[in-house]
Amino acid sequence: MTEFSIRRLDAGNDEFSSQLDQLLAWESVADQQVEAAVTEILSAVRARGDAAVIEYTNRFDRRQLQSAAGFCLDKPALQAALGRIPAASRAALEVAAQRVRDYHKHQLQSSWQYRESDGTVLGQQITPMEKVGIYVPGGKASYPSSVLMNAIPARVAGVDEVLMVVPSPDDHLSDLVLAAAAIADVDKVFTIGGAQAVAALAYGTETVSRVDKIVGPGNIFVASAKRAVFGQVAIDMIAGPSEILVICDGKTDPDWIAMDLLSQAEHDEQAQSILLSPDAEFLDAVADSLQKQLRELPREAIASRSLADRGALVLVRDIQQAIEVSNRVAPEHLEVSVDEPEQYLPLIRNAGAIFLGRHTAEALGDYCAGPNHVLPTSGTARFSSPLGVYDFQKRSSIIYCSPQGAETLGRVAATLARGEGLDAHARSAEYRVVSD
Amino acid sequence: MTEFSIRRLDAGNDEFSSQLDQLLAWESVADQQVEAAVTEILSAVRARGDAAVIEYTNRFDRRQLQSAAGFCLDKPALQAALGRIPAASRAALEVAAQRVRDYHKHQLQSSWQYRESDGTVLGQQITPMEKVGIYVPGGKASYPSSVLMNAIPARVAGVDEVLMVVPSPDDHLSDLVLAAAAIADVDKVFTIGGAQAVAALAYGTETVSRVDKIVGPGNIFVASAKRAVFGQVAIDMIAGPSEILVICDGKTDPDWIAMDLLSQAEHDEQAQSILLSPDAEFLDAVADSLQKQLRELPREAIASRSLADRGALVLVRDIQQAIEVSNRVAPEHLEVSVDEPEQYLPLIRNAGAIFLGRHTAEALGDYCAGPNHVLPTSGTARFSSPLGVYDFQKRSSIIYCSPQGAETLGRVAATLARGEGLDAHARSAEYRVVSD
Numbered sequence: 001m002t003e004f005s006i007r008r009l010d011a012g013n014d015e016f017s018s019q020l021d022q023l024l025a026w027e028s029v030a031d032q033q034v035e036a037a038v039t040e041i042l043s044a045v046r047a048r049g050d051a052a053v054i055e056y057t058n059r060f061d062r063r064q065l066q067s068a069a070g071f072c073l074d075k076p077a078l079q080a081a082l083g084r085i086p087a088a089s090r091a092a093l094e095v096a097a098q099r100v101r102d103y104h105k106h107q108l109q110s111s112w113q114y115r116e117s118d119g120t121v122l123g124q125q126i127t128p129m130e131k132v133g134i135y136v137p138g139g140k141a142s143y144p145s146s147v148l149m150n151a152i153p154a155r156v157a158g159v160d161e162v163l164m165v166v167p168s169p170d171d172h173l174s175d176l177v178l179a180a181a182a183i184a185d186v187d188k189v190f191t192i193g194g195a196q197a198v199a200a201l202a203y204g205t206e207t208v209s210r211v212d213k214i215v216g217p218g219n220i221f222v223a224s225a226k227r228a229v230f231g232q233v234a235i236d237m238i239a240g241p242s243e244i245l246v247i248c249d250g251k252t253d254p255d256w257i258a259m260d261l262l263s264q265a266e267h268d269e270q271a272q273s274i275l276l277s278p279d280a281e282f283l284d285a286v287a288d289s290l291q292k293q294l295r296e297l298p299r300e301a302i303a304s305r306s307l308a309d310r311g312a313l314v315l316v317r318d319i320q321q322a323i324e325v326s327n328r329v330a331p332e333h334l335e336v337s338v339d340e341p342e343q344y345l346p347l348i349r350n351a352g353a354i355f356l357g358r359h360t361a362e363a364l365g366d367y368c369a370g371p372n373h374v375l376p377t378s379g380t381a382r383f384s385s386p387l388g389v390y391d392f393q394k395r396s397s398i399i400y401c402s403p404q405g406a407e408t409l410g411r412v413a414a415t416l417a418r419g420e421g422l423d424a425h426a427r428s429a430e431y432r433v434v435s436d
Numbered sequence: 437m438t439e440f441s442i443r444r445l446d447a448g449n450d451e452f453s454s455q456l457d458q459l460l461a462w463e464s465v466a467d468q469q470v471e472a473a474v475t476e477i478l479s480a481v482r483a484r485g486d487a488a489v490i491e492y493t494n495r496f497d498r499r500q501l502q503s504a505a506g507f508c509l510d511k512p513a514l515q516a517a518l519g520r521i522p523a524a525s526r527a528a529l530e531v532a533a534q535r536v537r538d539y540h541k542h543q544l545q546s547s548w549q550y551r552e553s554d555g556t557v558l559g560q561q562i563t564p565m566e567k568v569g570i571y572v573p574g575g576k577a578s579y580p581s582s583v584l585m586n587a588i589p590a591r592v593a594g595v596d597e598v599l600m601v602v603p604s605p606d607d608h609l610s611d612l613v614l615a616a617a618a619i620a621d622v623d624k625v626f627t628i629g630g631a632q633a634v635a636a637l638a639y640g641t642e643t644v645s646r647v648d649k650i651v652g653p654g655n656i657f658v659a660s661a662k663r664a665v666f667g668q669v670a671i672d673m674i675a676g677p678s679e680i681l682v683i684c685d686g687k688t689d690p691d692w693i694a695m696d697l698l699s700q701a702e703h704d705e706q707a708q709s710i711l712l713s714p715d716a717e718f719l720d721a722v723a724d725s726l727q728k729q730l731r732e733l734p735r736e737a738i739a740s741r742s743l744a745d746r747g748a749l750v751l752v753r754d755i756q757q758a759i760e761v762s763n764r765v766a767p768e769h770l771e772v773s774v775d776e777p778e779q780y781l782p783l784i785r786n787a788g789a790i791f792l793g794r795h796t797a798e799a800l801g802d803y804c805a806g807p808n809h810v811l812p813t814s815g816t817a818r819f820s821s822p823l824g825v826y827d828f829q830k831r832s833s834i835i836y837c838s839p840q841g842a843e844t845l846g847r848v849a850a851t852l853a854r855g856e857g858l859d860a861h862a863r864s865a866e867y868r869v870v871s872d
Contacts, residue, residue: 088851089851089852089855091851092848092851092852092855093852095848096848096852103558106548106550106560107560112542114542120805121792122539122805122806122807124542124543124807125781125784125790127784127785127786129818129819130785130818142856143856144852144855144856145852145856176855176856212818212819213819227666227667230663230666231663231673231674231816233819234816234819234820237667238667253867255867256864256867256868259860259863259864259867260864262860262863262864263858263860263861263863263864265860266858266859266860266861267858293860293863297859297860298857298859299857299858299859299860303860341836342836345561345834348561348563348832349563349566350563350830350832351832352832352833353832353833353834353835354561354832354833354834354835355835355836356557356834356835356836357836357837359837359838359839359841359842359868360835360836360837360842360868361842361846361849361864361865361867361868362864363849363853363861363862363864363865364835364837364842364845364846364849364865365833365835366849366853366861367845367848367849367852367853367861367865368845368848368849368852369556369558369835369837369845370558370835371558371560371833371834371835372833375833380667380670381830381832382565382566382648382830383565383648383649383669383670383830384670384830385830385831385832386831386832386833388831390826394786394817394818394819394820394821395821395822395824396784396786396787396788396789396790396817396821396822397788397789397790397801397807397808397811397822398781398789398790398792398807399789399790399791399792399796399800399801399805399806399807400777400778400791400792400793400796401793401795401796401800401805402795403795405795406795406796406797406800409800409803409804409805410797410800412528412531412532412803412804413797413799413800413802413803413804415524415525415527415528416525416528416529416532416580416581416803416804417799417802417803419525419528419580419612420578420579420580420581420612421734421735422699422702422703422735423702423733423734423735424695424698424699424701424702424729424733424735424739425699425702425799425802425803426799427695427698427699427729428692428695428696428698428699428797428798428799429797429799429800429803431689431691431692431695431797432692432795432796432797
C-alpha cells in the first residue's frame with residue numbers, strides 16, 4: 001500500500017496564482033539523444049525504405065521479419081481478429097463505433113459559393129484528404145478505443161485510404177486493437193511502430209504509401225518523429241499527459257467524484273486530476289473517498305503517484321470563480337457536476353470536452369458517448385480542438401471573376417501591387433481592365 | 437539583361453513523373469547554426485523578457501531602444517500613419533479590407549447541439565481564441581496586404597486582442613503597413629522581429645502578452661522559432677516559396693498568361709510558375725511573351741532566375757490530364773483559364789486557391805478579391821487550407837447525459853474500460869448505472 005497524499009489549495013489565497021502555475025507546469029522532455037536517434041531513423045527510412053523499417057523493427061521490437069510482407073495485415077486478417085474477441089467486447093465496440101460515427105457526421109463541412117452583383121463568384125470547396133495514417137501504441141498500453149476515435153473521423157470525412165501502424169513487440173498484437181480496426185474500416189495495418197513507422201508514413205516506402213496526415217499518440221520517439229516530419233505531412237497535436245478538472249457544488253456523491261478523479265489518475269503517473277468546489281467539507285469527503293477507493297484499484301501505485309505529484313483539491317468562492325480558474329487551466333476534460341450546468345456553458349472559454357451534470361462521468365467520453373477522446377492537453381485547449389472530421393478535410397478558395405468584376409478589382413489590386421513594388425502583379429491585373 | 441530560359445516538358449513522356457518530382461523538389465534549409473541561434477534567443481527571452489528583446493532588437497535591427505516603451509505603438513499611432521499615406525492607397529486598402537471581411541464572414545462556424553431519444557444532449561461549442569499575434573516582415577519586403585489577410589480573419593472570429601509584430605531595421609517602418617494595421621483594427625503593434633519577437637509572443641514578457649497563436653510569414657529565423665514554440669502556442673503552416681500552376685486551353689491571350697506566370701516569378705528566385713496546356717503552339721507563344729515582357733519588369737533579375745530554375749511549360753494531352761498533374765502538384769495558386777471552368781471544380785482535389793476563367797488574374801486574389809492570400813505552399817495543399825476564420829476559433833465537445841443515457845452508455849464504457857485494463861474508468865461509469 002502506498003502513502004496517500006493530495007495537495008489542498010485555496011483560490012482565495014494570494015499565493016494561489018503562482019501555486020496554480022506550479023501545479024500546471026509540465027513540459028515534454030526534449031532529449032538530445034532521442035532527437036539524434038530519431039533524425040537517424042528518419043533519414044535511414046527515407047533513403048532505404050522497407051529495408052530500414054525492417055532493420056529497426058527487428059532491433060527495437062525483437063522481431064525476425066525477413067520481408068515487408070511480414071508487417072502487413074489486410075482486411076481479412078482484421079476480420080479474423082474480430083471473430084476471435086469475446087462477443088460482449090465486440091458488441092460494445094460496435095455500439096461505440098456507431099455512436100462515434102453518428103456524432104462525427106455532424107462535423108461534416110460543406111462547400112459554399114456566393115455570387116456578387118457584378119457576377120463574380122466567390123466560394124470555398126471542401127475536399128477530403130487522400131490518405132491518412134493512424135499511429136496506435138502497442139505493447140502494454142493497448143487501446144482499441146483509440147483506433148475508433150482516430151479512424152472513424154477520417155472515414156466520415158471521406159478519406160480514400162486509412163492506414164494504421166501498431167508496433168508488435170515480441171510479436172505480441174492485441175486482437176481487440178485489430179478488431180477495432182476492422183470495425184472502423186481501416187484499409188491496411190502495418191505492425192510497425194516508433195520513429196520508423198512515422199517515417200514510413202511520412203515519406204512512403206515500397207510497401208507503405210506516403211500519407212497526407214499522421215494522427216495518434218505515441219511515446220517520446222513517436223512524438224519527436226512527428227514533430228520532425230511536420231510540414232512534410234500534417235500531424236495532430238503532440239499529446240501530453242491526460243487531465244481532468246472537476247467543478248462540483250458539493251452535492252454529487254463524493255465517491256462518484258473521487259472515482260472520476262481516479263479514472264484520470266490511473267492513466268499514468270503524470271496524469272492530472274483537479275477538483276474545484278466551494279464546499280470545504282465536500283473536499284474533505286472526496287479526499288477520504290480517494291484514499292479509501294484508491295486501495296481497491298489494480299493500478300493503485302500509478303494513481304496514488306499521480307494524485308500526490310499532480311493532483312489538487314481546490315477551495316473556490318463560487319462556481320463562477322471555479323470557471324475562471326478552469327478557463328486559465330484550459331483542461332482536456334472538464335466536468336461540471338452541478339445543478340442546471342448548461343447555464344455555465346457561455347462562460348466556458350477553454351476546454352477540450354465539457355461533461356455536464358452529475359450523471360456524465362468523463363469515462364463515458366473516453367469510450368462511447370460519441371465525441372472524440374483525442375483532446376487538447378497541457379493547456380492547448382486555448383488554441384486547439386478535439387480531433388474531428390475537420391482534421392481530415394481541407395479547403396480551397398474559389399474565385400471566378402466576371403469581366404466587370406475583374407475590372408473593378410483589377411484597379412484596386414494594381415494600386416496595392418505598385419505600393420508593394422510588385423509590377424508584374426499590377427500588369428497582370430490591368431490586362432483584365434479593358435475600359436481604360 | 438539576363439539570359440531567358442524556361443524548361444519545356446511533355447506529360448506524355450515516360451520520364452515526366454520523375455521530371456516533375458525534380459521540378460517540385462524544395463525543402464527549407466534546416467541550418468544547424470540557425471537552430472542554435474534561435475534556441476539561445478528563445479531561452480533568453482523566456483528567462484529575461486523585455487530586457488532580452490531589447491538587446492536582440494538593438495543588435496540585429498541596429499536600433500537604440502532604451503526601454504520597452506520604444507517598441508510599442510498604440511492605436512493612435514496607427515491612425516496617424518493612416519493619415520499620412522496617399523488617398524488612393526488608403527481607398528484601395530479600405531476596399532480590400534471590406535471585401536476580405538465580407539468573404540471571411542462566410543467562414544464563421546456555429547455551435548450546435550442535438551438531443552437523443554433518452555434525453556442525452558451532445559454538441560460542440562465554438563469559441564474564439566483570446567489573443568493572437570501576427571508576424572509581419574519589415575525591411576525591403578513590406579506587405580500591407582499581409583496585415584489585412586492575417587488580422588481580419590482573427591477579428592471576424594471574435595478574438596479579444598490582436599497583436600502585431602513588425603521589425604523596424606534602422607528605425608525604418610512602412611506607413612502602409614501601419615495604416616493597414618489601423619484598417620484591420622489591430623490592437624497593438626510592437627516594432628520587433630525575428631526569433632525574439634516570436635519568443636515574446638509565445639512566452640509573454642512584461643510588455644508583450646503571451647498569445648494563443650502566432651501567424652504570418654518570416655525569414656528562416658522566424659520560421660525556425662515558430663517551429664520551436666509549436667505546442668506552446670499554435671502556429672500557422674511554415675510557408676515555402678510562392679507558386680502558381682496555370683491550366684490553359686490555349687485560347688487566352690498569351691500575354692495575359694505570361695504576365696500571370698511573371699507575377700509569381702517576381703516574388704523571389706525560388707518562386708515557381710508552371711503552365712500546362714494541350715496546345716504546343718500556345719506554349720511557344722507564352723515562351724516568346726515571357727521573354728519579351730520580362731525585360732519590361734523592374735524585378736527582371738529575380739523573375740528570370742525563378743523561371744529558369746523552377747519554371748516549366750508543360751504539354752498535356754487534355755485538360756483532364758492537366759488536372760491530374762495539378763492534383764499531384766497541389767499548387768498554392770491554380771488558374772483554370774478555359775471555357776466553362778466551373779465544370780472542372782469537382783475534379784480538383786488539392787489546391788490552395790482556384791482562379792476560374794480568363795478574367796481571374798491570380799493577383800486579384802493577392803489583394804482584394806476577398807479570399808485569403810495566406811495559402812498552403814510546397815504541396816501542403818494536400819492537407820492544409822487557406823488561413824481563415826476557423827484558424828482563430830476552437831471547438832469544445834459537449835456531453836450531457838440523462839440518467840437513462842448514463843445507464844446505457846455506462847455499461848458499454850465499463851466493458852471497454854475493463855478490456856483496456858482501466859478499472860477506475862469502469863467503476864466511475866458504473867456508479868451512474870443504478871438499475872442493476
